Amino acid sequence: MTDLSPISALGHAVPQAVRIGTLTITENAGLALASLALRQGGGAPQPFGLPLPGPGGWANAGATSAFWTGPGAWMIEADGRAEDDFASALKAEAPGCSVAEQTDGWAVFEIAASVATLEALLEKLVNIDASRFVPGSALRTGLEHMSVFLIRRTEGQLALWAMRSAAGSAFHAIEAAARRLDVA
Amino acid sequence: MLIPHPLLGPRDAQEFTYLGDASLLNRPDGMAEGALAAFCDYVYLRDNPAGVHRELWFHEQGDRSWLVVTRNTVTHEILGAELARDVALRRQK
Numbered sequence: 001m002t003d004l005s006p007i008s009a010l011g012h013a014v015p016q017a018v019r020i021g022t023l024t025i026t027e028n029a030g031l032a033l034a035s036l037a038l039r040q041g042g043g044a045p046q047p048f049g050l051p052l053p054g055p056g057g058w059a060n061a062g063a064t065s066a067f068w069t070g071p072g073a074w075m076i077e078a079d080g081r082a083e084d085d086f087a088s089a090l091k092a093e094a095p096g097c098s099v100a101e102q103t104d105g106w107a108v109f110e111i112a113a114s115v116a117t118l119e120a121l122l123e124k125l126v127n128i129d130a131s132r133f134v135p136g137s138a139l140r141t142g143l144e145h146m147s148v149f150l151i152r153r154t155e156g157q158l159a160l161w162a163m164r165s166a167a168g169s170a171f172h173a174i175e176a177a178a179r180r181l182d183v184a
Numbered sequence: 185m186l187i188p189h190p191l192l193g194p195r196d197a198q199e200f201t202y203l204g205d206a207s208l209l210n211r212p213d214g215m216a217e218g219a220l221a222a223f224c225d226y227v228y229l230r231d232n233p234a235g236v237h238r239e240l241w242f243h244e245q246g247d248r249s250w251l252v253v254t255r256n257t258v259t260h261e262i263l264g265a266e267l268a269r270d271v272a273l274r275r276q277k
Contacts, residue, residue, distance in 0.1 A: 055191040055247075070247040071191070071269070127196040139192065142199055142245035 009107030009167040018175055021183035023113035023121075025174055031077055032086035033102040033161070036094055038072040047076060047093035058138035058151050067138035067151055075102065075149070075161075106149075107167035109174060111158040117183055118158050124177040126150065144173045187241060187253060188265050199245040205230050206238035206252045209272055234258050240268060 008015045008029045015027040036052075038044060044052050050066050052074050053059040058067040063079040078086050087101035111118065122130040126141050128150075133139070138151040146169065149161035162170030185197035207230070212222035231237075235258055241251045250268035255261070 056193075068247075070249060071267075127198065129194075132193070140246050141196075147245050 009164050010171060011168070016171070018178075020175075020178050020181075023111070023117055023178050023181070023183045025171070025178065026110045026112075027167075027171070028108045028110050028159075030080045030082050031103075031108050032081035032084065033106055033108075034076050034078075034087040034090045035069070035098075035100045035102050036066075036074045036076055036090060037098040039096060039098060042096050044072075045094040045097060047090055050076070053136075053138075056137055056139055058136055058153070060153070065151075067149065069140065069149075077108075105164055106161045107164045107170070109160045109162070109171060111160065111174065111178075112156055113158075113183065115155050117181060118156060120181055121174075121178055122150075122158070124181070125173065143170065146170055146173075185260065185262070187251070187262060189243065189246070189249075189251065190266050191249070192247065195243070195246060199243060200251075201242040201244045203240040203242060203250075206240050206268075206271070207231075208240060209252075209268065209275070236263065241265075 005013065007013060008027055010016050010027055015029040017024060017026040036047065048061065048064040050061045050064050051059055052066050053068050055068050058065060065077045066074045069075050076090055082103050086103065087099050091099040111121070113121065119130040122128065122133065126143050128139065128141055133152050135152050135154050138149060140147060140149050146162060146166050148170065151159040153159055160170065160174065186194040187197050187200055189195045212219060212226050214223070235256060237255055237257050239253050239255060241253050243249050243251065251265045252268050252271045253265045254263040256263065
């Protein structure tokens with residue numbers, strides 16, 4: 001029988017983490033992702049009791065969160081369910097909606113730092129207004145020619161979903177920018 | 185250049201892809217009388233105004249929506265932006 005050993009998006013046996021002063025960048029291999037889209041004329045469901053956020057928003061209820069990706073479309077995150085069939089569980093919670101598994105297409109990095117450091121990092125990495133990107137915001141933008149989702153979970157916590165096939169490049173981009181910040 | 189996205193607020197124009205004249209939304213009926221001439225105009229003929237122009241922009245590195253952006257081609261001033269979906273639905277009514 002073939003002996004296969006699972007690896008994380010960055011190609012290692014265990015998820016990677018980097019600490020630069022007070023700033024940490026952590027690969028979160030346990031977070032499941034699935035997309036949810038309304039069909040024409042269908043109403044918005046409340047999967048797992050989660051109110052789906054409006055444009056540019058991120059909402060959290062317990063171990064499940066959702067962020068807006070387009071009109072009538074959201075991504076749903078679930079803590080610790082990356083190895084389950086989370087999309088099927090979501091499909092059961094959202095009858096009449098289109099649900100697709102996304103965990104295998106994306107890799108997420110959690111960045112924790114002080115507010116000033118996070119905003120300085122955002123200003124280095126992406127062309128968005130960091131002061132308007134308040135907790136509970138999520139958006140898609142370009143980062144070094146890669147399409148990424150950014151989520152401001154709290155004042156000091158930022159999540160970045162990058163394409164899994166470019167996870168190494170995205171991690172390198174964040175780490176290189178963070179090292180140039182001069183974080184104490 | 186910033187594009188005032190109707191849902192997301194001002195966003196960098198680098199996130200968008202330009203498609204061209206918003207008259208592309210007015211696709212002629214292929215089964216109607218004179219469809220050949222109408223399609224010839226639709227595919228090949230464009231106005232090239234020095235001034236206010238309505239254009240289609242795609243928010244590729246964003247929410248993937250199509251916008252109709254009204255722009256002054258002389259000054260590059262952007263006078264407004266709305267979802268192409270809303271424009272098309274309004275025309276159908």
